[in-house]
Amino acid sequence: MKSLVSKTPNQNWHPNIWPPFTQITNSKPQIEVSHGKDALLFTKDPKTELIDAISSWWVTLHGHSNEYIADAIFDQAKSLEQVIFADFLHPQAKKLAERLSKLTKLERLFFSDNGSTAVEVALKIAFQSWQNKGEKRTQIIAFDGAYHGDTFGAMALGERNIFNENFDNLMFPVMRAPWPSTWLNDQEVEKKENESIERLENLLKTPTVAVIIEPLVQGAGGMNMVRPEFIKKVSEIVKIHNSLLIADEVLTGFGRCGSLFAFQKANILPDLISISKGLTGGFLPMGITLSKEEVFQTFLDDCPKKTFWHGHSFTANPLGCAAANASLDLLEMAPHKYTSLEDKHFPHLNKLRKFPFINKIRLTGTISAFDLEIDNNSGYFNNIGKKIKSLSIEKGLFIRPLGNVLYLLPPLCITDEQLEKSYWIIEQTLSEL
Numbered sequence: 001m002k003s004l005v006s007k008t009p010n011q012n013w014h015p016n017i018w019p020p021f022t023q024i025t026n027s028k029p030q031i032e033v034s035h036g037k038d039a040l041l042f043t044k045d046p047k048t049e050l051i052d053a054i055s056s057w058w059v060t061l062h063g064h065s066n067e068y069i070a071d072a073i074f075d076q077a078k079s080l081e082q083v084i085f086a087d088f089l090h091p092q093a094k095k096l097a098e099r100l101s102k103l104t105k106l107e108r109l110f111f112s113d114n115g116s117t118a119v120e121v122a123l124k125i126a127f128q129s130w131q132n133k134g135e136k137r138t139q140i141i142a143f144d145g146a147y148h149g150d151t152f153g154a155m156a157l158g159e160r161n162i163f164n165e166n167f168d169n170l171m172f173p174v175m176r177a178p179w180p181s182t183w184l185n186d187q188e189v190e191k192k193e194n195e196s197i198e199r200l201e202n203l204l205k206t207p208t209v210a211v212i213i214e215p216l217v218q219g220a221g222g223m224n225m226v227r228p229e230f231i232k233k234v235s236e237i238v239k240i241h242n243s244l245l246i247a248d249e250v251l252t253g254f255g256r257c258g259s260l261f262a263f264q265k266a267n268i269l270p271d272l273i274s275i276s277k278g279l280t281g282g283f284l285p286m287g288i289t290l291s292k293e294e295v296f297q298t299f300l301d302d303c304p305k306k307t308f309w310h311g312h313s314f315t316a317n318p319l320g321c322a323a324a325n326a327s328l329d330l331l332e333m334a335p336h337k338y339t340s341l342e343d344k345h346f347p348h349l350n351k352l353r354k355f356p357f358i359n360k361i362r363l364t365g366t367i368s369a370f371d372l373e374i375d376n377n378s379g380y381f382n383n384i385g386k387k388i389k390s391l392s393i394e395k396g397l398f399i400r401p402l403g404n405v406l407y408l409l410p411p412l413c414i415t416d417e418q419l420e421k422s423y424w425i426i427e428q429t430l431s432e433l
């Protein structure tokens with residue numbers, strides 16, 4: 001008889017939970033959080049506080065348990081918690097659509113549930129819009145190092161690596177151009193940008209559905225940053241070659257790059273924009289795909305084939321929309337919170353130059369990052385990241401390095417003292433390595 005082989009899981013993990021992005025056999029168990037306030041998380045055992053310097057996977061925009069957003073959700077919950085959006089409109093969705101449309105200059109909003117779905121929707125809209133115009137196009141272009149989410153379409157757009165190689169046979173082909181990452185005092189930036197643009201121009205000779213880009217910062221790929229000039233050039237050649245530009249602003253939107261949206265720093269207008277994460281201030285899951293009116297117009301036809309047959313149960317959930325409207329209020333009331341963080345990071349980052357193993361120091365808006373060149377071993381599975389995370393947590397800072405890339409992406413409410421303390425803890429931790 002075949003024996004049932006069962007591996008003994010790590011006993012310190014909860015027996016009913018399957019955590020995301022984690023192999024429990026070799027990871028420390030989740031830390032139980034009792035509550036959060038502003039930039040702080042309070043843990044239960046041991047009872048301590050941690051600065052959440054990565055905004056809990058880049059979502060917590062105004063800090064934890066923000067009362068203004070909490071009240072907006074509470075008030076909305078008492079009047080309408082959910083309604084089928086195919087048949088009903090509600091005031092919060094109307095208000096949010098009008099505001100975001102005005103802020104981005106893209107006229108149409110399609111609601112979904114998270115960053116991956118906001119990307120899936122952008123891709124499906126782009127793909128179908130060409131078919132609706134009677135043109136059959138299949139080529140899609142993304143960048144080396146890209147990450148656009150974990151559902152199949154979004155996953156296919158991302159860089160092919162160990163995170164998705166099990167699904168390789170199921171993913172559609174995507175063409176790629178190099179990502180000309182840059183950092184402070186980079187002497188090669190123009191050369192790298194030119195190479196990328198050249199490759200893109202060659203690829204675009206084939207009629208292309210869309211080019212998808214993370215404007216200014218590739219997040220999961222390693223907080224790799226490019227100049228606004230590069231984004232502008234990409235936008236120009238996509239236009240010249242009559243393709244569509246999708247800006248994946250799931251991470252970069254809502255002030256993260258120092259302007260409300262990253263594409264605005266490059267002074268461009270994408271055809272489609274995907275947003276999520278900070279959209280609701282990080283309170284509730286929601287994704288939106290914004291589209292130019294002219295793309296939307298390609299779907300207007302009595303022929304059923306031309307309809308965009310896509311929707312999610314929680315489309316434009318009123319609680320999510322209320323949270324998003326409240327979050328936009330806060331951004332409008334205090335834009336300096338996202339415009340001033342770059343200058344606040346800078347002196348602290350500069351001090352870290354004293355470590356000889358720190359390389360490629362970079363900074364865009366509220367996001368700072370650098371590479372650690374230790375053990376000659378770069379990449380996500382470099383153990384240095386795990387070690388730094390552990391040592392920092394012991395000192396009161398929650399960070400989650402991407403392998404050998406250490407970065408800070410704090411909530412906008414982080415105080416000057418908390419930011420200083422975060423860098424101080426990093427300094428102490430690096431001194432112990």
Ligand SMILES: Cc1ncc(COP(=O)(O)O)c(C=O)c1O
Pocket residue numbers: 114115116117119147148149150214219220248249250251252276277
């Ligand atoms: C640029 C970008 N796009 C898409 C996603 C996917 O978002 P979600 O995790 O909400 O599905 C992420 C998540 O980190 C992201 O950084």
